[in-house]
Amino acid sequence: xxxxxxxxxxxxxxxxxxxxxxxxxxxxxxxxxxxxxxxxxxxxxxxxxxxxxxxxxxxxxxxxxxxxxxxxxxxxxxxxxxxxxxxxxxxxxxxxxxxxxxxxxxxxxxxxxxxxxxxxxxxxxxxxxxxxxxxxxxxxxxxxxxxxxxxxxxxxxxxxxxxxxxxxxxxxxxxxxxxxxxxxxxxxxxxxxxxxxxxxxxxxxxxxxxxxxxxxxxxxxxxxxxxxxxxxxxxxxxxxxxxxxxxxxxxxxxxxxxxxxxxxxxxxxxxxxxxxxxxxxxxxxxxxxxxxxxxxxxxxxxxxxxxxxxxxxxxxxxxxxxxxxxxxxxxxxxxxxxxxxxxxxxxxxxxxxxxxxxxxxxxxxxxxxxxxxxxxxxxxxxxxxxxxxxxxxxxxxxxxxxxxxxxxxxxxxxxxxxxxxxxxxxxx
Numbered sequence: 001x002x003x004x005x006x007x008x009x010x011x012x013x014x015x016x017x018x019x020x021x022x023x024x025x026x027x028x029x030x031x032x033x034x035x036x037x038x039x040x041x042x043x044x045x046x047x048x049x050x051x052x053x054x055x056x057x058x059x060x061x062x063x064x065x066x067x068x069x070x071x072x073x074x075x076x077x078x079x080x081x082x083x084x085x086x087x088x089x090x091x092x093x094x095x096x097x098x099x100x101x102x103x104x105x106x107x108x109x110x111x112x113x114x115x116x117x118x119x120x121x122x123x124x125x126x127x128x129x130x131x132x133x134x135x136x137x138x139x140x141x142x143x144x145x146x147x148x149x150x151x152x153x154x155x156x157x158x159x160x161x162x163x164x165x166x167x168x169x170x171x172x173x174x175x176x177x178x179x180x181x182x183x184x185x186x187x188x189x190x191x192x193x194x195x196x197x198x199x200x201x202x203x204x205x206x207x208x209x210x211x212x213x214x215x216x217x218x219x220x221x222x223x224x225x226x227x228x229x230x231x232x233x234x235x236x237x238x239x240x241x242x243x244x245x246x247x248x249x250x251x252x253x254x255x256x257x258x259x260x261x262x263x264x265x266x267x268x269x270x271x272x273x274x275x276x277x278x279x280x281x282x283x284x285x286x287x288x289x290x291x292x293x294x295x296x297x298x299x300x301x302x303x304x305x306x307x308x309x310x311x312x313x314x315x316x317x318x319x320x321x322x323x324x325x326x327x328x329x330x331x332x333x334x335x336x337x338x339x340x341x342x343x344x345x346x347x348x349x350x351x352x353x354x355x356x357x358x359x360x361x362x363x364x365x366x367x368x369x370x371x372x373x374x375x376x377x378x379x380x381x382x383x384x385x386x387x388x389x390x391x392x393x394x395x396x397x398x399x400x401x402x403x404x405x406x407x408x409x410x411x412x413x414x415x416x417x418x419x420x421x422x423x424x425x426x427x428x
Contacts, residue, residue: 035427037403040387041095043072043079043424044401046417050079052095055387055403055425057414063097072424075114075133079424080105090121105137110152115178120161122147122154128163130178143180151191151213157200158230162207164191173209173226175233185233188226199254202348204228206285207235208249208259219247225259227285238287247273253300255292255308256322256350258282262296275313282308288325293318301343302350304366309333309341309353317341317355319368331368338362344406345385352406354383354390361392363406371408384425393419 040055043063050067053060069081069091078092090109091102105119106129112121120130120143128144131137143161147154148171151164156178165174165184173187190211192198197208205228212222223246225238244261251273252261264278273296280293292308299311308320315337321329338357343350353364354373361373361381377396383389389405391414399418404411 035386037388039428040384041426041428042382042391042401042414042422043095043426044415044422045420046415047420050093050423051415051417053401053414055391057403057412060415061097063095064093064102065100067093067102069102069423073112073114073119074424074426075119076117078119078133080112080114080119080133082109088124092119103137106140110149111154113154113156115156118156118178120154120156120178122149122152122163124149126166128154128161130161130180141180143178144176144184148191151193153192153194155192155195155198157205160185160230160233162187162192162198162205162228171213173207175228187228187233187235188224188237190222190224196253197249199259201257201285203230204285205230206254206257206259210246211243215246219245221245223249225283225285238285239283242289244283248278251275252280252297254302255282255300256302256304256306258284258308258322260292260297260300260308260310265296280310280312282322284322284325286325290322290326292320292322292327298339299341301341301353303343303353303364304350307366307368309343309355309364311338311341311355315339315357317364319364333364333368333370335362335370342383344383346388347386354381356381361390363390363408365406371406373404373408374402374411380419380422382422382425384427386427387425391422391425393422 037056043052050064052063068083072081079095080092088109090106092105093102108124109121117133118130119133122128126147126149129140130143131140146166148164148166153164155162159178160175161178162175171191173192175185188209190209191213192207199206207226209224221243223244226235228235248261251265260282262278263281266274266277268274275296278296280297282292295313297310297312301309303309317333317335317338319331320327338355340356343353355362360375361378363371379393379395381392391403394402401415
């Protein structure tokens, strides 16, 4: 039984992890170069008030006094969001505190994304629009239509918009130039069912495509990896004759130019993944398969150019070095009872991984040095590519905002008020 149920669980879990625990470059892509803390901005919520503060702790500003929202994105001088995760009304507010109320930017919105100062959204009619982030709502332009609203995926990167479309009544993952010019470029029959299944590698976009997305009852061999040229949108299938099991893929994640999946994993009586079953394998972009770990993995993240950091079934952390399509080194990071790992890019390279657990937050550098950043007082943390260090809520100091550098130095308080949540970090 499965697949949709567990996919929904993975989607919800991923959303919560990104909004409540960590967010890594959601919407808007990565900055061209690392930003200083003084240039960067943190947005957070406290008792219904939206605040912003420079990432060095200066210039705290009330952005909106009466705020209720999730999935905050920045485009131009505006912040875009919805009131709840299920809301389809896209709201926006100036980021400088000059407005006392949010305005409705669009309705019936199923997905939205920001990139290079533009806001993109897909509505319930299957139409995709874009506008300059500072433009009026009336200035939006249509860039695509016939999107599949059953699978409302939208990603914009390097001048192209990627989405699931209806082609002769069937679901295809396709792309089109982000300004709407030119023809639709077909990638593959099937659907990319969330941004979790995309990897914006240095030279190509990598996708995990479910070729049978309407299957809901059985975990079938249906997932194919595709490599997509950023410039042309043309795609190459990596494993067209050796499709991967859906549950195996949905319980895994991306490493360095490979996708880690749990071969043999099953669902327990609650229809959750039973990580006690199965072993972790990896499919590389060169179509090689290798065993990565002797147990299933709960979480995976890339580190450096050749390493994968993982949390296994026993909630222990390991690092694997992969070279020549094989594991050349395995390191026990000596962390137990940990549950989540995410990496941080600097100028396009994964320079650090952050691991969380009940006992604290930890960083791991490319030399595999583990540093404890804080103990069990952390409540929520948030990271952003090209913004150094980690932001977290300190539950033992009145739930105030803290920042700490990746190496554990420079810990400081950044708010006078308690926080309900850290919503967004931008490199500007």
